[in-house]
Amino acid sequence: MLLIKNGRIIDPSRGIDDYSDILIDQSKIVEVGRGGEGRKDSEITRIIDARGKVVVPGLIDMHVHLREPGHEYKETIKTGCQAAASGGFTSIACMPNTNPVNDNQSVTEYILDRARREGCVNVFPVGAITKGLQGESLTEMGELKTAGVVAVSDDGKSVSNSELMRRGMEYAKNFNLLVICHCEDLDLVADGVMNEGFTSTRLGLKRIPNAAEEVIVARDVILAELTGCGVHIAHVSTEGAVRIIREAKSRGIKITAETAPHYFSLSEEALESFDTNLKVNPPLRSVRDVEAIKRGLKDGTLDVIATDHAPHSSLEKDVEFDYASSGMVGLETALPLALQLVKEKVLSLPELLLKFTANPAKILGISKGTLNPGADADITIIDISSKKRVNVNQFKSKSKNSPFHDWELEGEAVCTIVNGKVVKNVK
């Protein structure tokens, strides 16, 4: 048995914030409290002293691109899981835009098989809404669900045909599958590469208006209301999108939403450097949008912080700005960036952790994100005051496309435990 003692336990799923011990037997949590000390020493084979640290349910990232199968030179299931563990994540949901696309059960089974054999964290595949992400016909969602997907999404693209999106939501309901929406009107995006604002006007880079995101967020909210399907809006980046989601929630529509750390840590001005690692979709927005994202996190409009971890190699990034692929890796910087919100008093530590644990677990319908006795022993131990300079060359991820290289950040996951097994431990 493994005993984690002396830590500050924060379990947002049960509203617990207390100094306590956790006892783990095999892959399960058996006891939370001071009782661990009463056991016979012989039963306890390992002790982790978490004095001065925060012990929380293993973090969940519901928006990751693992790139396998198809783009193994950017990331594999193995390295993506290692990056997750390094960042304190014990469970990740991986998007279907692989090659082949995860639009049928054999791809889902392949991913799960790989993850079982080589992955050090829990992997929950997301299947496609439309075959090949082509936006033309529905995938076999029933079989995808049977094979193990936890949600469907055409992430990377919007389903531009509104009727097909409607039918996708209706059909997903048959199988109680969450629909995750990537909201982007490609006509409004046109050939844009950055946010439309003063910076794009100055630099002359082709621009993407907030409206490109918001018209589809509005549409998908309306379709969620029409169909009654559980809908989750991915990577929210604009003030207007937050407002639309807030209003929808206030009317009782079954909708949830996430944002990513870069949308509250960076704004469009950063693009003056032409650093292609800052090219991301949706694009980095204005300071005003950043503030709105923080308010959305604070008032609960945004339920989840997810990374949209998008590995790209130098082949995609070491090129002219227009030609660079969108996306940045996020698994190994998400937690310290998010902890900044606590420092700025946008969120309390338990409020922040809720968005990394119980909320995504509930939205995905997975039995994770809690330290309840009997639960899987997925646990993250965080040192919230350790200071560290980000060095992409130390990333476990195969790709180094992070704009946060050289940033001095505070707080890190020092120990990650997945199903009772220690997968990361900083001495």
Added chain:
Amino acid sequence: MPLQSKDLLTIEQLSIDEINLILDTADSMKEISTRDIKKVPTLRGKTIINLFYEPSTRTRTSFEIAGKRLSADVVNISTSGSSVVKGETLKDTGRNLQAMNPDLVVIRHSVVGAPKILADSLSASIINAGDGAHEHPTQALLDVFTIREKKGYIKGLKIAIIGDIAHSRVARSNIHALNKLGAEVTIYGPFTMIPPFMERMGVKLARGMDEAIKDVDVIMMLRIQLERQSRFLFPSLREYSIFFGLNLDRLKIAKEDVLIMHPGPINRGVEISPEVADGPYALILEQVTNGVAVRMALLYLLIGK
């Protein structure tokens, strides 16, 4: 070095003193082109590469002549299409050029920021001859040189820039240059071609063509880029010329001695009528002449010592 940076990537990076230094140097360079033997040995033994990823006749020729009149060896590389199409990245192209030890590379590229990629990876000086819709600094320098030559000064002049502001690197560079030198800039064009927050660039946005050109000293007409216009930006060339073009009739409202400029190549009958383009106050060809002098000045200032 007389200029702060080894490169000229933007007007935005230049100080007022640097702009004036370039203009003053161009003043003394201009005379060379009027000589019988139009060549001085200033840059003998220097190598200049013109690397053009976009088609260009005027600018490339202007740089080539400027280099040759200063006795530099000038090599032209034109690539049709992008480096990506050719299979070599811009960075690799830059490294290959560097391996041949040029002193200066002039680059034109359709992607904003491409000259910076070269500037960061080469020890040679880089001149931006136009990057996407970002900047075209030598065009703005030759434009302010031409205005200064005609008017004697820039400060306090009123200048209108009319047309496709959104896609125009000429507009952006000129706005920076004119603002720094103390001119008042007004812009106008179809609102489909006016990007947001232009006021923060330090310009006034006119509500109509008449308001834009009424009291100004200089009107700069921008080229409508027929090759890239989508049908979403304006309905027809005919309508464009009626509401946003410059013709003699429209000019009646302007000052009598208003100067007319255009970066070229002009679309006769679209943004500018032939009568205006060929009229007494049009400086279009003088701009071209001055382009050589300004580029000679820059080459000298960047690699002449």
